[in-house]
Amino acid sequence: MNLILLGAPGAGKGTQAEVISEKLGIPQISTGNILREAVKNGTECGLKAKSFMESGALVPDEVVIGILKDRIAEDDCKNGYILDGFPRTVPQAEALENMGINIDKVVSIDVPDEVIQGRLSGRRVCEKCGASYHIQFNPPKKEGICDKCGGNAVQRKDDAPETVIERLRTYHEQTAPLADFYDKRGKLVRVEGQEEVKDTSKKVLAAINA
Numbered sequence: 001m002n003l004i005l006l007g008a009p010g011a012g013k014g015t016q017a018e019v020i021s022e023k024l025g026i027p028q029i030s031t032g033n034i035l036r037e038a039v040k041n042g043t044e045c046g047l048k049a050k051s052f053m054e055s056g057a058l059v060p061d062e063v064v065i066g067i068l069k070d071r072i073a074e075d076d077c078k079n080g081y082i083l084d085g086f087p088r089t090v091p092q093a094e095a096l097e098n099m100g101i102n103i104d105k106v107v108s109i110d111v112p113d114e115v116i117q118g119r120l121s122g123r124r125v126c127e128k129c130g131a132s133y134h135i136q137f138n139p140p141k142k143e144g145i146c147d148k149c150g151g152n153a154v155q156r157k158d159d160a161p162e163t164v165i166e167r168l169r170t171y172h173e174q175t176a177p178l179a180d181f182y183d184k185r186g187k188l189v190r191v192e193g194q195e196e197v198k199d200t201s202k203k204v205l206a207a208i209n210a
């Protein structure tokens with residue numbers, strides 16, 4: 001099954017992608033995570049992406065489309081995957097179609113902007129393995145330390161309040177129109193994402209009949 005998770009920054013795409021990945025045994029592909037890893041390793045693609053990411057803008061389509069193509073060609077994607085954070089623009093969605101990829105469902109996780117700031121300011125992410133926490137809603141057992149690998153759980157640079165405002169603006173302008181794009185193709189399911197993680201998961205899993 002090939003799935004897309006749509007939603008504003010902090011809507012819970014990554015959180016729900018992990019749940020689905022565990023349940024269906026297919027990988028979560030987060031272009032944000034891949035880009036952050038590239039920035040950390042100082043690769044050519046990371047150098048191109050860094051300033052866009054830090055300002056809350058989108059990385060140019062051709063860079064991200066190239067990354068995605070390479071990733072879905074890997075062996076673990078044979079039985080499907082969950083796209084978390086891709087596509088983010090109409091040209092990215094068209095690129096998927098031009099690759100001949102069939103998307104089974106697109107789940108839009110809808111959370112009002114007012115809820116987003118609190119979620120993102122409290123998020124902590126492991127520097128080493130990328131696991132995500134929230135100081136209030138999902139704290140690690142030991143403050144600042146990742147439960148899974150013992151790495152440091154820190155705040156993402158782009159979770160600073162001013163950058164979140166910019167990310168939301170970018171989302172409404174460039175990514176939100178994708179809901180309509182997939183609705184016209186009969187693929188879109190909307191899920192309210194304001195409730196607790198486990199309640200949202202139930203709705204997401206029901207939406208994809210898992």
Ligand code: AP5
Pocket residue numbers: 007008009010011012013014015016030031032033035052053054056057058059060061064084085086087088092119120122123124132133134137138158167193194195196197198200
């Ligand atoms: P990316 O990493 O994809 O960031 P994003 O889309 O802004 O999404 P987030 O990771 O912030 O949100 P999420 O929905 O995954 O939320 P999460 O589950 O963590 O992209 C970063 C940057 O990379 C972009 O700005 C762009 O520059 C670039 N980029 C990436 N892809 C690109 C593309 N395709 N094209 C161009 N550029 C691209 O949840 C957030 C927090 O809330 C967590 O702390 C979590 O614990 C908590 N939480 C989750 N669910 C709940 C709940 N139900 N109740 C309470 N708390 C909750």
Ligand code: MG
Pocket residue numbers: 013014015030032085
């Ligand atoms: Mg994410």
